[in-house]
Amino acid sequence: MIKSQMELLVSLQDLDLMIEEAYEVEKFGFPTTGCDELKKAREELASRISKPFLFRYKRLREKLKRAIVPVKNDICLGCFLKQPTSVGTRAREDDQIFTCENCGRILYWLE
Amino acid sequence: MKKVNLVAHFNEQLFKTDLKATDKQGILEELVNLIVENKFIRNSEIVLEMVRQREKLGSTGIGKGVAIPHGRTTATSEVIIAFGRTDTPVDFDAIDKKPVNLFFMVIAPPNDSENTYLPILGTLVTTLSHAETRKKLTHVQSYQEFLGIFTEKIYD
């Protein structure tokens, strides 16, 4: 079960990308008849996320296709800028939003 | 559509010919666990949530005993393919209603720079549409043999 707000936000983006790409995978022969059900699940998930988190995510999504990006070896995989190690340490401990100073995307530490 | 060399994306640690699960949810969990236990991804909950929700869009059981559960997640930085097989085919709510014994789980990052994810899915679907390939995969024993199936022919 997903608990943290940050993880819920990551899941929300996963669902948003899935809905956006449904048409692409349909071309390969995957049925997409459950699109409405998936959108319902997306709303249900969104309702579990705090308003400020959701607001920031929405704002970023209006500007950028990917609002949240993975961070690997302290590198933002949205713009490849190295993040201060101290930010990574805090991000792993606090259930807070940390953004890349360069591209503004929300960061999700992979390790 | 661009063809992809699938072999470059397979990994011996993610090759399992003796899946134990007996239902759809169990299969998804077992494949995600395989990926997490081998440290390709850290957070199993996020990936499991994603592949479970994906099945709401429509079953990834595309018929003839094959399922390709897939999706993008921010919990990975690279495309991961896991292969699993069960001895006894499992009900996967497939489009032809037939049980499934061959599973390819494809997990991709939100944005893959080389844009290989969709071509990988397409190439898998095309390759697995050949009866001969499915038959070989049903009997394959070793990882080397498995790679051979995907190297011997470049399908149109």
Ligand SMILES: [Zn+2]
């Ligand atoms: Zn950045």
